Amino acid sequence: xxxxxxxxxxxxxxxxxxxYEKGSVTRRHFLGVTGLGAATAVMGTAIPGLRPSPALAASxxxxxxxxxxxxxxxxxxxxxxxxxxxxxFTQVNVFGSNEEMLAKLQAGGxxxxxxxxxxxxxxxxxxxxxxxPLDLSKLPNYDPAAFDSRFAAAGTVDGVxxxxxxxxxxxxxxxxxxxxxxxxxxxxKAFFDxxxxxxSGRTMVHDYQLTTIGNALKYFGxxxxxxxxxxxxxxxxxxxxxxxxxxAISSDYQPAMRSGDAWLTMCWTGDGKxxxxxxxxxxxxxxxxxxxxxxxxxxxxxxxxxxxxxxxxINFLLDPQVNSREVLAHGYPSADARTDALLPKEIxxxxxxxxxxxxxxxxxxxAAATLTDPNRAxxxxxxxxx
Amino acid sequence: xxxxxxxxxxxAPAAAWFFVMLILPLSFVFVFSxxxxxxxxxYVPAFTFEQYANLPARFAAFKNTLIxxxxxxxxxxxxxxxxxxxxxxxxxPKWRLILLVLVIVPFxxxxxxxxxxxxxxxxxxxxPRLLDFxxxxxxxxxxTPFAVLIGIIYGYLPLMVFPIYVALDRLDKxxxxxxxxxxxxxxxxxxxxTLPMSIPGMATGCMLVFIxxxxxxxxxxxxxxxxxxxxxxxxVDLFLQSxxxxxxxxxxMMLIVVMLVTVTVYMRLIARLNTQRDDDVALM
Numbered sequence: 109x110x111x112x113x114x115x116x117x118x119x120x121x122x123x124x125x126x127x128y129e130k131g132s133v134t135r136r137h138f139l140g141v142t143g144l145g146a147a148t149a150v151m152g153t154a155i156p157g158l159r160p161s162p163a164l165a166a167s168x169x170x171x172x173x174x175x176x177x178x179x180x181x182x183x184x185x186x187x188x189x190x191x192x193x194x195x196x197f198t199q200v201n202v203f204g205s206n207e208e209m210l211a212k213l214q215a216g217g218x219x220x221x222x223x224x225x226x227x228x229x230x231x232x233x234x235x236x237x238x239x240x241p242l243d244l245s246k247l248p249n250y251d252p253a254a255f256d257s258r259f260a261a262a263g264t265v266d267g268v269x270x271x272x273x274x275x276x277x278x279x280x281x282x283x284x285x286x287x288x289x290x291x292x293x294x295x296x297k298a299f300f301d302x303x304x305x306x307x308s309g310r311t312m313v314h315d316y317q318l319t320t321i322g323n324a325l326k327y328f329g330x331x332x333x334x335x336x337x338x339x340x341x342x343x344x345x346x347x348x349x350x351x352x353x354x355x356a357i358s359s360d361y362q363p364a365m366r367s368g369d370a371w372l373t374m375c376w377t378g379d380g381k382x383x384x385x386x387x388x389x390x391x392x393x394x395x396x397x398x399x400x401x402x403x404x405x406x407x408x409x410x411x412x413x414x415x416x417x418x419x420x421x422i423n424f425l426l427d428p429q430v431n432s433r434e435v436l437a438h439g440y441p442s443a444d445a446r447t448d449a450l451l452p453k454e455i456x457x458x459x460x461x462x463x464x465x466x467x468x469x470x471x472x473x474x475a476a477a478t479l480t481d482p483n484r485a486x487x488x489x490x491x492x493x494x
Numbered sequence: 495x496x497x498x499x500x501x502x503x504x505x506a507p508a509a510a511w512f513f514v515m516l517i518l519p520l521s522f523v524f525v526f527s528x529x530x531x532x533x534x535x536x537y538v539p540a541f542t543f544e545q546y547a548n549l550p551a552r553f554a555a556f557k558n559t560l561i562x563x564x565x566x567x568x569x570x571x572x573x574x575x576x577x578x579x580x581x582x583x584x585x586x587p588k589w590r591l592i593l594l595v596l597v598i599v600p601f602x603x604x605x606x607x608x609x610x611x612x613x614x615x616x617x618x619x620x621x622p623r624l625l626d627f628x629x630x631x632x633x634x635x636x637x638t639p640f641a642v643l644i645g646i647i648y649g650y651l652p653l654m655v656f657p658i659y660v661a662l663d664r665l666d667k668x669x670x671x672x673x674x675x676x677x678x679x680x681x682x683x684x685x686x687x688t689l690p691m692s693i694p695g696m697a698t699g700c701m702l703v704f705i706x707x708x709x710x711x712x713x714x715x716x717x718x719x720x721x722x723x724x725x726x727x728x729x730v731d732l733f734l735q736s737x738x739x740x741x742x743x744x745x746x747m748m749l750i751v752v753m754l755v756t757v758t759v760y761m762r763l764i765a766r767l768n769t770q771r772d773d774d775v776a777l778m
Contacts, residue, residue: 207535207735214536214737232534309634315720317735356637356719369618369636480534485736486551492731493554493723 169196173417176201176209176223178404180378181275183437190424196417204359205316206479213238213409220409221418224274227262227403228318228474234265240408241268246419249426251446259403259443262473271405272426275440277377278463278471279319279400282361282384282392284371293372295396296326300350303372308353310371312361317488318474319374319400320347320357326397333475340487347491357492365390381439381460392460394467401471403443526743535737545744552745555728556752562639562714562724563707566646567654567700573647574654574699579688581655582662594659597652605649609716612648616641616717637719645713650706654699661695662688697764701757708753725749 173196187198201220203209206229212218214236225233233239244250250272252260263271283293287310293302303311313320322332324343334340351357355370362379364370366387375383380392406422408415424430432450435442441461442448448456455461478484495503530540581593600608614620616635625633635641665688673683711726725745732742 205735207737210535211734211737214534236534351721354721356721358720363613364617367617367619482531482736482738485731485738488736489551489723489728489731490554492720493552493558493728 169194169417169420170414171195172197172199173414173421174199174201174219174221175421176203176212176218176220178203178224181224181438181440183433185437186425186430186433189430190421193424194417194420196414196420198421218409219413221412221414222421223407223409224404225271225407226474227405228476228479230262230271230405230407231265231476232480233407233409234270238410239270240410240412240415241270242272242408243419244269247272247423247426249423249428254445256443256445262403263405263407271407272422273443274404274406274425275435275438275442276401276403277440277461278394278468279323279374279376279402280380280392280394282365282373282375282380282390284365284368285389285391287371294393296323296399297397299372299374299395300324300327300346303350304353307372310355310369311350311353312356312358312364312370312373313347313350313354314359314361314374315357315492316359317484318478320491321484321487322400322474322478323374323395326395326399329397332398332400332472333478335477335481335483337483340483344487344491347487348494351491351494377460378438378440381458384460394463394471396467396470398470398472401468401473403473523743523746526739527747529740529743531738531740535739537739540740545741546748548741549744549748552725552728552748555723555725555745556748558723559708559725560752560756562642562646562722563704563710566643566650566707567704569643570647570650570654570703571658571696571700574651575658575692575696578655578658578662578695582659582665583688597655601652606712606716609645609649609713612641612645612717616644636717637721639718639722641717642714642722645717646707646710649713650703653702653706657698657702658692658695661692661698665691693764693767701760704760705753705757708749 175198177200179202182200187200191197203212206226209223209225210229210232213220213223213233225239230239255273259276260273263269263273281293281296281299285292287307289306293299299311313323321340321343324346325334325339326332327346328339328342330336330339330343334343355364358364361370361373361375362383365373365383375392377392380390383390384392406425408418408422412418425434426444428444428446428450431442431444431447435447435451435455439461526537527545528541528543530538530542530544532538577597581590581597585593613636616622618636620635622633622635625631635644669687669691670683673687674680678686709726711724711730714722714724714727715730728745729742729749732738732745
């Protein structure tokens, strides 16, 4: 019998489903308003017959592991391999923001085994007692010496390792160079000034207080993390002045940039890379004054229902072979020298992924206080409702 | 078992449902609204009116909602009425069912997906591009209050069509004949008989749409591009982004109060219209 009569294997179906998920979840904003991540998770459990069945359970870590992560952030093939090796199926929940993840864990009963917090959230998770100290003996693939300490440091709080590095990246700006008129936008000053001038009605800022307020602060040369009232007041005035000139306040900027509706946007590394690969006229650059540098981690929440499986999955994903496939799939740089050694030169030399040292050194990591500061949250609400 | 006991027993499931799904969560919201935000977000027990004192910080969100929700309701009604009239009065009964089903069909797909489709229809490659062909240049539709209004009308139209349809369908056709027999022209019959008789349908439709619109957050977020900020959006941000549950609860309580007031005023108004109509009918 051949299967050319429309039959689709379980595995093939899952691949298609994943591909569909991938396509549909490039939009952080979309996720932010829908909780689609939860929907895909429910879908995964509701159709157990669709899960690839393990050849033979090689260990007794249980039949599943639940991962809370960001959109487009893994190679689905790696999860298949993990299932084949361990018998545990990886159920992926995709989230739109760190705040949303924190809110879920604070509310309790998340049911996650592994999650992917960003650097500035980890101390909050520790002080709220929501995160498990890691037993490094269960993570033989984690070699601290191989990781760039700049991107690994935030995982350790008071000498205890709570999280191990996943990937890192930057928040810069993407501009459609066709409209720059020979005058390149390369700073946050130019970003906002041109928005209120020849880019009026064509600029997007994130629907995210950390980056939108942070970059407005950089316009004046203040720290990305400032919570100083006077400095925030100036940033607020800039944002409110710019608002009538904005195309949208949304973290879902790829569709509008690609269709040509928007010409300029705040942009994360991976989105910048994806747009630039498809449309070379869309240029990604960091603001001259600086901006955000971030680093994501793997961590285990307190009360994870499948703890052993959680360790097994993190250890598996830290294997340099596996990790290099991850990087090739999602396009975010890893902080692991062993992984870099397996990556092609074009990637390691890509200025979007690996910015020049002087640009990189001007960047700041987001701070815990920046995320939880109530004044910044109120400022964002005033900006959005103005 | 007495009749009384049987009645209570029959009501028990509904009562339990209301208690667990409405009274209990609302009590939490009420209690939270007097609390404080934790340092890392969430809720810390306290007894303070600070959250209520802060409500003016969301004045703009309430204002936006109270402008666009009635406007959307009114626009939906003006579009739904002729459609419902056509369906109930003019359409051949053998087509009626099919046409009614066509009105519901959009409900078979999530409002989210349908709103996302509007993103492309109103976006630069959609309607503005078509307008460009006929010489109308640089039309901006997406991410404007107008786009939100379109999305609202589109999303809520069926909820408006059905109550009006039912009211018109039930209308005693003999009244129309009587009106004609007494020499009224069709226009007069419509305004003196048909329209007043369909007020309950319009009232129900408006109520359904208005109440849902007051809590709407998806359409402004998707089609307003984050620039059109409703109370619903303020609530989403307060609970999911800044995690200020105490203030979020106060905003939610305020929304309930605003709804109670507007809906009460509205019901009074409708009741008055209805008695007026009855008086008119008595005069005829």
